[in-house]
Structure formats: structure tokens, C-alpha cells
């Protein structure tokens with residue numbers, strides 16, 4: 001089975017390649033310069049030439065703050081690009097798995113978000129990702145949209161690596177403590193993607209299709225996440241860094257972020273019998289890979 005993934009150096013595409021190869025699956029990554037999601041006419045040739053049995057649409061414009069001043073480009077990459085990929089998948093009569101985000105929600109809800117909750121993005125990035133979802137759904141019913149959140153890994157850019165980098169030159173960091181979400185490990189996303197891809201190819205059941213939430217178990221705030229990162233780092237001999245919890249207003253950014261974007265994984269557990277590991281367990285694995293040092297076993 002040939003699994004074609006968009007993106008070449010991103011967190012999720014790299015994790016999918018690494019995990020897929022270790023499982024003996026054929027993973028073909030297609031990215032720039034062969035395809036450019038902002039130019040839909042570049043997609044069909046290379047995607048079809050890769051002869052996919054299933055397409056995983058992972059590549060995206062992910063610079064949340066920069067998107068506020070590059071809305072047209074973000075919309076082309078996150079909206080029209082995935083829409084075109086879905087049309088190609090429909091022509092090839094194959095399933096499309098697409099990654100979306102918790103930032104499609106406003107954050108106003110008290111509890112966790114389910115797939116049936118109405119989206120209401122508060123940022124350009126969130127709006128463009130929602131547009132991608134809509135365009136995919138219009139192009140083919142043979143799709144799975146996986147909304148994930150707060151992705152981290154040893155690869156690419158992410159919050160864990162940013163914290164460790166900033167911590168090298170600072171003894172304390174101010175981090176927002178009033179935005180709640182679910183950190184999600186790219187290697188766990190890859191595990192889910194490869195399992196779902198194989199099921200979709202084997203089974204045309206409509207119940208396996210549609211929107212699903214996919215996040216690490218548990219929840220925290222960005223400040224809570226940062227504390228766990230520095231605790232894990234200190235256990236491996238890293239420097240102690242104090243995290244000062246601050247309100248969102250004290251850390252102004254171009255893009256607004258949802259105050260609550262916790263996602264429920266119940267639908268995925270029911271339909272696919274799949275739950276991702278708790279985020280603290282995955283963070284431990286990530287820190288071990290990043291530092292090359294395993295945390296000492298607790299007595």
C-alpha cells in the first residue's frame with residue numbers, strides 16, 4: 001500500500017515517514033518544490049505520479065501570528081490547496097486524510113469540544129483551516145478530517161523546542177496560564193494516521209469517515225505545559241527554569257488564541273477503538289529523544 005503524505009520537513013510528515021518505515025509501510029512524502037499548495041495547478045501531476053492508495057494531507061501554513069498579515073497566502077495553502085487535493089483524491093477514487101486544528105473553535109465553551117460543536121475561529125489561521133475542512137467535505141465524502149492540537153515532537157518547530165531554547169539563556173519565563181488545551185505528540189498522530197489510513201483503504205463504511213478529534217489524553221495550559229517541559233529537562237540534567245504564570249493580556253500577540261480548545265477524543269475511541277497516550281507520557285519520550293537522556297526511573 002502506497003501512502004502519500006504532503007510536506008517534507010514538517011513535524012507530522014516526518015513522524016509519519018519515520019514510523020511508517022519502521023512498520024514496513026511505503027510512505028512517499030511530496031512537498032516543495034514539486035508541489036506548492038498555494039498554486040493548485042501544481043498538485044495534480046506530482047500527486048498522481050506518486051500513485052497513492054491513500055493521501056495524507058499534512059502540509060499547511062502553520063505560522064499563527066504571521067497569518068494575520070498574510071491572510072491570502074494562508075487561505076490558499078490551508079483552504080484551496082486541501083480542496084484541490086480532495087478533488088484529486090476523488091478522481092483517483094481513494095481516501096483523503098486531512099489534519100485540522102483546535103483553533104477552528106472560539107474557545108468560549110466551558111467544557112471539551114466534540115465534533116458536533118459549531119466552529120467559530122478567532123484567528124486567520126483558524127479561519128483558513130476551517131475553510132480547508134469545508135472545501136474537502138464539498139469535494140469528496142471519502143475523507144477523514146482529524147482535528148489535532150498543540151503538536152510537539154523532536155522534529156521541526158514547536159513549543160517544547162521553543163521553551164528549551166529560551167531556557168538556555170533565561171532563568172525564568174513568563175507563560176500564559178489561561179489558555180487550556182491538549183498537547184499532542186506528532187509520533188502519536190502518525191500512529192493514528194497510519195492505522196486510520198489502512199482501515200479506510202480496506203473498508204468503505206461511511207461511519208469511518210467524517211470529522212474526528214485527535215489529541216493526547218489529558219489537558220493543561222501553556223504554562224502547565226512549560227512547567228512539565230522544564231521538570232522533564234531538569235530530570236535529565238538540564239537547567240532549572242522557573243515558569244511564571246501570566247494572563248493572556250500580558251503576552252500580546254498578533255493572533256488571538258482560544259482560551260479553551262480542549263477536544264474530546266470519545267468519537268475516535270468509539271469508532272476506531274483508538275486513544276492517544278497521555279501527553280505527559282509522550283512528552284517524556286520527546287524529551288528523551290531531544291536530549292538523548294532517559295529520565296531516571298522513580299523509586
Ligand SMILES: NC(=O)C1=CN([C@@H]2O[C@H](COP(=O)(O)OP(=O)(O)OC[C@H]3O[C@@H](n4cnc5c(N)ncnc54)[C@H](OP(=O)(O)O)[C@@H]3O)[C@@H](O)[C@H]2O)C=CC1
Pocket residue numbers: 006007008009010011012013031032035036037038057058059060061062077099100101102129147148149150151152156157
Ligand atoms: N503544529 C501544531 O501545533 C498543529 C498543527 N496542526 C495541523 O497539523 C498539520 C501538520 O502540522 P505540523 O507538522 O506541525 O506542520 P509544520 O509547520 O511542522 O510543517 C508544515 C509542512 O507544510 C509544508 N508547507 C508549507 N507551505 C507549503 C506549501 N505552500 N506547499 C507545500 N507544502 C507546504 C512545509 O514545507 P516547507 O518545509 O517547504 O515549508 C512543512 O513540510 C497541519 O495541517 C497543521 O495545520 C493542527 C493542530 C496543531
Ligand SMILES: Cc1cn([C@H]2C[C@H](O)[C@@H](COP(=O)(O)OP(=O)(O)O[C@H]3O[C@@H](C)C(=O)[C@@H](O)[C@H]3O)O2)c(=O)[nH]c1=O
Pocket residue numbers: 062063064065101102103148149150151158159162166173174175176179222251253257
Ligand atoms: C514563546 C512563548 C509563548 N507564549 C504563549 C503564546 C501563546 O498564547 C502560547 C503558544 O504559543 P505558540 O505561538 O508557540 O503556539 P501557537 O502557534 O499558538 O500553537 C498553535 O499552532 C497551531 C499551528 C495550531 O494548530 C494550534 O493547535 C497550536 O499548537 O504560548 C508565552 O506565554 N510565553 C512564551 O515565552
